[in-house]
Amino acid sequence: PPPPPPPMDEYDEEGMDDVDASGEDALLDLAQLEELHQEAERMKALGNKHMAAQEYTRAYNAYSAALQLSPVGPSSHVFLSNRAAALLSLKRYAAAATDARRAVALAPTFGKAHARLGQSLYFLKDYEGAVSAYEEAVYYEPENEVTKTYLQKARNKLAKQQGKYGQDAQSIADTATLANSIATDPQAEAAVVTQGFRGSSAQIMRAVANKPQMLEQEEEEQPYEPDNDPDFDEAVRIQQRANRFLAAKRYKPAIEEYSAALFLVPDDPFLSPELHLGRAHALNGSRRHESARNDSLLAVKIRPSPEAYSTLAKSNFYLKDYEGSLDAFEHCIDTLPEGEMLSQFDQAYYNKAEHAMDDGTEFDDAKSVATARTLQSIKSVPPKLAPPRFVPREQAINQTPNMRPLPKSWPQQSTRTPTALQVGRERAIVFLSDALGIKLNRGADGIVRVMSVTPDTPGSPIVRTGYIEVGDVVREAAGVDIRRPITNIMWGDTVALIKMAPRPIDVVVARELSAIPLTVQEERQRIERLSPATRSVERGESKAEI
Numbered sequence: 001p002p003p004p005p006p007p008m009d010e011y012d013e014e015g016m017d018d019v020d021a022s023g024e025d026a027l028l029d030l031a032q033l034e035e036l037h038q039e040a041e042r043m044k045a046l047g048n049k050h051m052a053a054q055e056y057t058r059a060y061n062a063y064s065a066a067l068q069l070s071p072v073g074p075s076s077h078v079f080l081s082n083r084a085a086a087l088l089s090l091k092r093y094a095a096a097a098t099d100a101r102r103a104v105a106l107a108p109t110f111g112k113a114h115a116r117l118g119q120s121l122y123f124l125k126d127y128e129g130a131v132s133a134y135e136e137a138v139y140y141e142p143e144n145e146v147t148k149t150y151l152q153k154a155r156n157k158l159a160k161q162q163g164k165y166g167q168d169a170q171s172i173a174d175t176a177t178l179a180n181s182i183a184t185d186p187q188a189e190a191a192v193v194t195q196g197f198r199g200s201s202a203q204i205m206r207a208v209a210n211k212p213q214m215l216e217q218e219e220e221e222q223p224y225e226p227d228n229d230p231d232f233d234e235a236v237r238i239q240q241r242a243n244r245f246l247a248a249k250r251y252k253p254a255i256e257e258y259s260a261a262l263f264l265v266p267d268d269p270f271l272s273p274e275l276h277l278g279r280a281h282a283l284n285g286s287r288r289h290e291s292a293r294n295d296s297l298l299a300v301k302i303r304p305s306p307e308a309y310s311t312l313a314k315s316n317f318y319l320k321d322y323e324g325s326l327d328a329f330e331h332c333i334d335t336l337p338e339g340e341m342l343s344q345f346d347q348a349y350y351n352k353a354e355h356a357m358d359d360g361t362e363f364d365d366a367k368s369v370a371t372a373r374t375l376q377s378i379k380s381v382p383p384k385l386a387p388p389r390f391v392p393r394e395q396a397i398n399q400t401p402n403m404r405p406l407p408k409s410w411p412q413q414s415t416r417t418p419t420a421l422q423v424g425r426e427r428a429i430v431f432l433s434d435a436l437g438i439k440l441n442r443g444a445d446g447i448v449r450v451m452s453v454t455p456d457t458p459g460s461p462i463v464r465t466g467y468i469e470v471g472d473v474v475r476e477a478a479g480v481d482i483r484r485p486i487t488n489i490m491w492g493d494t495v496a497l498i499k500m501a502p503r504p505i506d507v508v509v510a511r512e513l514s515a516i517p518l519t520v521q522e523e524r525q526r527i528e529r530l531s532p533a534t535r536s537v538e539r540g541e542s543k544a545e546i
Helices: 030-052 056-069 076-089 093-106 111-123 127-140 145-162 202-208 212-216 230-247 251-264 271-285 289-302 306-318 322-335 344-359 369-379 393-398 488-500 518-529 532-537
Strands: 427-431 438-442 448-453 472-477 505-511
Touching (some): 030 076, 076 093, 093 251, 111 127, 230 251, 251 271, 322 344, 438 488
Antiparallel strands (some): 438 448
């Protein structure tokens, strides 16, 4: 017999109250957000009471109200999973499967969402999908005996359906599963929407809260027609916004938008993998590599593609899982069209993972540029400025500015002048990684020099080709010619361009042959005295650590 509807004690009281996210892009103030969150939790509690009283339609409406208040928030996966339980009790299995998939998209390691997806697919006679979902549920909730029973029933049904009686089912321990989730990442402040929802739209509100009378209509299988699917069209528009945020390296709003689009289309065979991969790129940019790997695995599961395996490989590399990175790259190569090879960027990471495996190298994150930026953002405290001093207007007009007079004649430099810059042969370096691993300094003479270089060791996040060392002079960077002395403002604009330019970028340097200014020598000596860990987080006044 088919498994019964979920027991009344299986709907969830848990949430994500302990998640704390920065509100730099908040659309609502904190008081409003807290009030909305509390009201959503009250609606969830009301829905739980209706479920206990077997008032399933009222429970559905209560959970829908909670989702209207928080469609893609820290507890939305719980609201969706609970609403799927109500839909199961109402025998609306297709709608329950949709809500369960949405919950899985928001929290891949939430076991109850996988269990409710398995139960929905079981009643839809998709026994293979039910077995896969139940296996995921058992992996995340190994003590749940009820789910194990449902898993065995689904396996028996699948065996009968395939005509494979007596064949032993695959061990649960051998099932490929996810390691973490967007909602349960210990550092998920950049991955969970808690400060307002940018992707909120009428279309998402319609998907969140269907009319009660719609539940009474007979559900029929409709042919897949993206052009006539308003959810699909809205998801594409949200994806376009997310792509623009990602291109501008605004990872936090990009994650929010990709999550919103996945809410609308959690299982589309073509769009959903793209959304998971986009969110994986944004998560990697936010240094949330565990969650990025989860999204990559979901993309591979829905539609194995070279892009999905490539993103999975780089996520594994950032997690120092070099064996997993190489394995994903091998799958990427196998899925590439005939005659195509890995991109230059992927090949560089493949080589570094290979060298790390051969050398047994364990790269120290504390010395990496990425971690250095994180440490700097944590340790740096904005200075307290003194209040402005009021000066009467007449005094400001009559006051003589304390400025030195301009020289009567400017000194002229020539190739024979001792202080003229002399350099050796120019050479080009290609940087493939987001972080360059170098610290540059614009001296008082307007010349940009290399002050420190992070070694490009196996396993490090720095990927470059070519040779660069302390003592080099930068001649060109990201297409900007800086062979002449430049002002500090021009240098600030150049640094911003280097950081924002898509990789790979070219930097041209040359060895300085002329006498090095005293101030530059003192700065180099100061850097050399610092320990490597301290040196990696030290920043120059020109903000030129890249």
